Amino acid sequence: MRKIRLTVSYDGTDFSGFQIQPNRRTVQGVLQDALAKLTKAPVHVVGAGRTDAGVHAYGQVVHFETDSRIPVDKWPLALNAVLPPDIVVREAQEVDRAFHARYSATGKTYVYRVDNRRYPDVLARRYAYHVPHALDVERMRAAARHLLGRHDFTSFCSAKTTVKGDRIRHLRRADIVVRGQDIWFCFAADGFLYNMVRILVGTLLEVGQGMRDPEAIPAILAARDRAAAGKTAPPHGLVLWSVSYGDDAHNPVDFASIF
Structure with missing residues (x-):
């Protein structure tokens, strides 16, 4: 399994916050759906912070684990092709297994x-x-x-x-x-x-x-x-x-x- 770190921007207007919620459109949920579409497998996304409904992000950081062999430099292009226009992946990096988007943040x-x-x-x-x-x-x-x-x-x-x-x-x-x-x-x-x-x-x-x-x-x-x-x-x-x-x-x- 590989661990991928993404830097993500989003317009929070039409989201019910970052954290996934039943029957609500959330940033975490939309990202997970896009990743599942690309990898053909369920993917759990972890964010650096749980922004509230209506709050925006320029540099939110998330990580996920996958066995997909998509090259790391291709993740932004691939994800942006399937994501809605109010979320953009700006950068992707393959990181050490010890990295955690939330707990590693300083x-x-x-x-x-x-x-x-x-x-x-x-x-x-x-x-x-x-x-x-x-x-x-x-x-x-x-x-x-x-x-x-x-x-x-x-x-x-x-x-x-x-x-x-x-x-x-x-x-x-x-x-x-x-x-x-x-x-x-x-x-x-x-x-x-x-x-x-x-x-x-x-x-x-x-x-x-x-x-x-x-x-x-x-x-x-x-x-x-x-x-x-x-x-x-x-x-x-x-x-x-x-x-x-x-x-x-x-x-x-x-x-x-x-x-």
């Missing part, structure tokens, strides 16, 4: 796009959260600096999470970049909790609107209470940008190239 980078125009950009409606209110970017950047480092992010984790143990994560990057009337939030960490990025964005947007003080962030972290943080931003602005495995640094984010 970090992830997410980006979140906010359309800050007075009226929404109709062409961005599937990929950006429209916030028509004036946003103070410098206040949001000041708040984001308090998030950097190792913290217990319970306050920024959905109350529906199934994580019972350690909720400490090391947030390595919390950048806010303005491109025209778009505001991009970029977060890189060793791992993320359920809805963590969307809650971070929702809280920072409240800071940008003057509803919270930037200096309130340490107290929100210390509270370890979901009720202390802001609302959860909607899923369609979020993109899983890249997954790191220690042998590759987080890819630089070219915000203009995502969509």
Whole structure:
């Protein structure tokens, strides 16, 4: 058996998330169906992360095992020929048996796009959260600096999470970049909790609107209470940008190239 690693992009709009679910269209399910069609055998796909319904990916990583002899450099072409247009395989590698898309990962980078125009950009409606209110970017950047480092992010984790143990994560990057009337939030960490990025964005947007003080962030972290943080931003602005495995640094984010 061979183990193949794929880098996959997808538009999450018409998926009920990554993880396979009965009678639902999911990224995992569509990938498994495509692989079964090519290999003529059932194939189990393992992803680096379980993106929610409506969340997109530029650099999701998955692995699967197969006894197919398709050359590794032919997998993207073969899969893209049978996949629907909202999933694209960008790269394939044959990896060591010890590799695991989820457990071998050393970090992830997410980006979140906010359309800050007075009226929404109709062409961005599937990929950006429209916030028509004036946003103070410098206040949001000041708040984001308090998030950097190792913290217990319970306050920024959905109350529906199934994580019972350690909720400490090391947030390595919390950048806010303005491109025209778009505001991009970029977060890189060793791992993320359920809805963590969307809650971070929702809280920072409240800071940008003057509803919270930037200096309130340490107290929100210390509270370890979901009720202390802001609302959860909607899923369609979020993109899983890249997954790191220690042998590759987080890819630089070219915000203009995502969509």
